[in-house]
Amino acid sequence: MAMAPLLIGFAPYAVVVGSVIGAHSSPAAGWAGIWLIFGGSAHLATLNALDDGSALLAALTGLLVNARLLVYSASLSGRWRHQPLWFRFAAAPFIVDPTWMVADQRARRPGTLAAERRHFFGAALSLAAVWGALATLGMLLGSHAGASLGLDVAVPLCLFTLVAPRMRDRQGALVVLTTGVVAVLTAAWPAGSGLIVALTAGTLAGTVASKAAS
């Protein structure tokens, strides 16, 4: 159930990703990327870069966009350090924005390690099933199917609910505002590099503010 609103939010995005796969010159490889990459932004960036250049450039672009997963995984690593090794190996491919959000929220509530594992796999498998089905549908429907109804607005609407609570303390607000301003200024930069710069600037601002406060 925790994943349900996020599924609604990411549904149009999945359809949009699917429509891009359908329009690509290698739709089979693109479709395999739904499962292998399991991340819409990196998937789209890789496909776009493939149109513009070599496989190496496309791979580097996709990995640059997915560099944020390192942050997500690092933030979960502390909470999951008592989880068995098999769980960490099996859960890793599913770590992506919505599952990280759900795992982050779940970690704030008490519960056993087994309950946390069930919760994560429930969320991850629901996302995988819905994401895969809708991306495939988008691939079959053709271009801009999701955007035509304006459903893509649901993605930022979901993200608002995660950012708003972090704005309530000074350090959090500084991180959000710094990241936001730099993200706007660097939005046109190629291959997701602006995202990484914005992320770094926000993190730096928060860390400096924490140091100053302590």
Added chain:
Amino acid sequence: MSAWIAIVAVGLGSYGLRVGPLLLRSRFEPPPVVDEVIRHAGTAAVSALLVLSCLRVVERGPLLPVVAGLTVGAALAWRSKPMYAIVAAGLGSQWAVHLLLAL
């Protein structure tokens, strides 16, 4: 063929990015400053995604309905309303303004 190579490379590399920190954490305990940095980086990552997704829908347009939907959603999120309500109200506002403009 190059598409397959790129997709598989991104898939394997992404798995490395995902699993690496989960395995390393059990071997050593990082200092508190690292936890602090990771906490801020998580907030920054979500904020960056929010801004970029807002830019994407604003670029797609039409501007006024999109801005109306996002404004209503942001206001409800600030008031700590549940995600269902925020998505429903935001989408509803967007469609309502779109309909009004079409009249």
